[in-house]
Amino acid sequence: MLVRGVTRYALAEGVRIQSGDIVEVGDKGLAVIEFPDGAALALGGGARMLAVSVVRGKAAGGNFYVTQGALKIAGARKDARLRFVTPVFTLQPVEGIAVALVSGGEGSVFVESGEMRLDGPPAKGAATAPVRLKSGDFLTLKPGQKGAVAPRPSQAFIGALPKAFLDTLPSRMARYKEREVQPRQLELATYAEVETWLKGPPDIRRPLVKRFEQRADDPAFRAALVANLRFHPEWDPVLYPEKYENPEADAAGAARSDPKPATPAR
Amino acid sequence: MKLIVKFNLVFVFVFLLGLAAAGTVSDQLLQKNARDEIVLNARLVMESALAARAYTSTQVGPLLLTQMKYTFLPQSIPAYSANEIFDVVRKTFPEYAYKEAVLNPTNPRNRANDWEADIVNQFRNSSDRPEMVGERETPNGKSFYIARPMQIKAEACLYCHSTVDAAPKTLVDKYGPANGFGWKLNEIIGAQIVSVPTDVPISRANRAFKTFMISLTVVFAFIFIALNLMLWFMVIRPVTRLSKFADQVSQGENMDAPDFVVESSDEIGVLTQSFNRMKKSLVQAMKMLDA
Numbered sequence: 001m002l003v004r005g006v007t008r009y010a011l012a013e014g015v016r017i018q019s020g021d022i023v024e025v026g027d028k029g030l031a032v033i034e035f036p037d038g039a040a041l042a043l044g045g046g047a048r049m050l051a052v053s054v055v056r057g058k059a060a061g062g063n064f065y066v067t068q069g070a071l072k073i074a075g076a077r078k079d080a081r082l083r084f085v086t087p088v089f090t091l092q093p094v095e096g097i098a099v100a101l102v103s104g105g106e107g108s109v110f111v112e113s114g115e116m117r118l119d120g121p122p123a124k125g126a127a128t129a130p131v132r133l134k135s136g137d138f139l140t141l142k143p144g145q146k147g148a149v150a151p152r153p154s155q156a157f158i159g160a161l162p163k164a165f166l167d168t169l170p171s172r173m174a175r176y177k178e179r180e181v182q183p184r185q186l187e188l189a190t191y192a193e194v195e196t197w198l199k200g201p202p203d204i205r206r207p208l209v210k211r212f213e214q215r216a217d218d219p220a221f222r223a224a225l226v227a228n229l230r231f232h233p234e235w236d237p238v239l240y241p242e243k244y245e246n247p248e249a250d251a252a253g254a255a256r257s258d259p260k261p262a263t264p265a266r
Numbered sequence: 267m268k269l270i271v272k273f274n275l276v277f278v279f280v281f282l283l284g285l286a287a288a289g290t291v292s293d294q295l296l297q298k299n300a301r302d303e304i305v306l307n308a309r310l311v312m313e314s315a316l317a318a319r320a321y322t323s324t325q326v327g328p329l330l331l332t333q334m335k336y337t338f339l340p341q342s343i344p345a346y347s348a349n350e351i352f353d354v355v356r357k358t359f360p361e362y363a364y365k366e367a368v369l370n371p372t373n374p375r376n377r378a379n380d381w382e383a384d385i386v387n388q389f390r391n392s393s394d395r396p397e398m399v400g401e402r403e404t405p406n407g408k409s410f411y412i413a414r415p416m417q418i419k420a421e422a423c424l425y426c427h428s429t430v431d432a433a434p435k436t437l438v439d440k441y442g443p444a445n446g447f448g449w450k451l452n453e454i455i456g457a458q459i460v461s462v463p464t465d466v467p468i469s470r471a472n473r474a475f476k477t478f479m480i481s482l483t484v485v486f487a488f489i490f491i492a493l494n495l496m497l498w499f500m501v502i503r504p505v506t507r508l509s510k511f512a513d514q515v516s517q518g519e520n521m522d523a524p525d526f527v528v529e530s531s532d533e534i535g536v537l538t539q540s541f542n543r544m545k546k547s548l549v550q551a552m553k554m555l556d557a
Contacts, residue, residue, distance in 0.1 A: 166333045167329075
């Protein structure tokens with residue numbers, strides 16, 4: 001499934017991913033995003049990814065937020081500017097091929113070849129030193145634990161990966177070089193379909209307010225926003241704009257109807 | 267001694283002589299053919315194993331290279347493929363045994379034992395020797411074997427067998443860092459050996475020999491009966507009747523009887539005509555004497 005703008009689309013082979021696209025792969029599905037320089041990003045079944053930014057150019061580039069699932073980064077070159085953010089770690093390929101798995105607050109990375117830079121979650125508010133993973137290295141990060149690099153991937157990790165990830169990713173890009181495929185439009189995205197992203201880290205969810213603002217007119221969407229407002233307080237001005245009108249009018253209005261002062265958004 | 271007895275004695279003597287000669291020649295020929303067939307089959311087994319090895323090494327192995335980084339897949343190992351294919355072949359030919367005997371193998375089950383190591387070393391000492399065929403004593407009797415050298419001819423082999431560092435980690439995890447390394451290009455590292463108990467070609471030849479001899483005997487028996495019947499009906503019976511008739515004529519009996527009739531134009535028919543003429547002449551002579 002693809003969410004572009006505020007609309008849900010059916011993904012098809014050949015669709016070009018744009019900045020802001022949300023991609024969700026079905027449980028038995030597999031999605032591969034190929035870059036002009038030969039680099040590729042594969043998403044396994046159940047993976048959810050937001051293309052925060054996709055850089056157009058010869059070298060692969062982009063900033064991707066992956067909340068869950070398996071991903072394989074292949075063919076990353078030294079001049080690539082790729083960054084994969086997950087709730088557990090941030091992965092920046094230096095060069096080569098790596099496979100990562102994010103599930104249940106735990107994340108693992110195995111470097112098939114080349115080198116990857118891994119930034120763990122900040123420990124007690126302080127940023128941790130990045131880890132350089134080399135070919136064959138395997139690292140699992142769990143909440144509250146400092147992971148240790150192992151020379152082999154665990155059997156549990158291998159077993160959880162899609163079978164296709166254990167092979168070299170086949171390239172299909174040449175078939176669509178001259179042909180642009182449009183995704184099939186379905187319906188407007190519901191709150192449940194974008195809930196993960198609206199409740200994401202502040203850096204991710206804040207830009208989404210403007211994008212989904214118009215959906216607040218939908219009663220069901222609005223009701224869900226209101227019910228979950230504590231997870232995304234930046235929506236308060238959208239849901240209750242009257243609270244944020246100019247102080248004089250606000251004060252006058254408050255004097256007329258509500259004795260309580262308005263609470264500013266966090 | 268009657269003619270038929272003489273004839274049969276000669277026939278049986280010739281038959282036994284022919285059977286012995288044919289038996290001796292055919293036994294040697296069948297034994298040789300059975301061995302040749304075993305050698306040919308063994309060569310086919312080896313060629314199949316080599317083909318499986320080459321296919322695995324050049325086509326399957328590269329496809330599984332990525333997977334080998336995650337888990338060890340024996341399917342990418344040429345020796346494994348060769349053995350797996352031979353296991354299938356062995357269901358049809360259970361008497362054949364195949365081994366890739368290697369002096370320094372990755373998998374311990376491929377390690378050459380004493381006599382196999384001797385063969386490998388002979389190949390290493392004379393690298394131009396393409397094949398060895400021989401027999402050896404085993405606790406279960408004699409065993410026939412055919413061996414060919416295993417030489418490292420492809421660089422791809424060295425991916426797993428040059429050094430521990432170069433080999434896939436999963437392979438080292440599986441078999442350890444001690445064995446199967448240090449191989450060099452063009453080095454003879456082992457031998458393909460196909461062995462078969464010697465009883466197999468011998469029993470195969472014996473079965474063929476038995477069938478051949480029984481067939482030959484049956485054919486001779488048929489010829490024997492046919493010749494005897496022909497001799498009886500075509501020679502002995504008319505000659506016996508003619509002889510009896512001649513006896514009677516010689517004793518003055520049946521002088522007025524009609525001629526002895528034999529409806530054939532062969533030698534017996536000619537003899538009968540001659541006898542009838544002789545009888546007529548004798549009757550006329552007797553009549554002239556009486557007059």
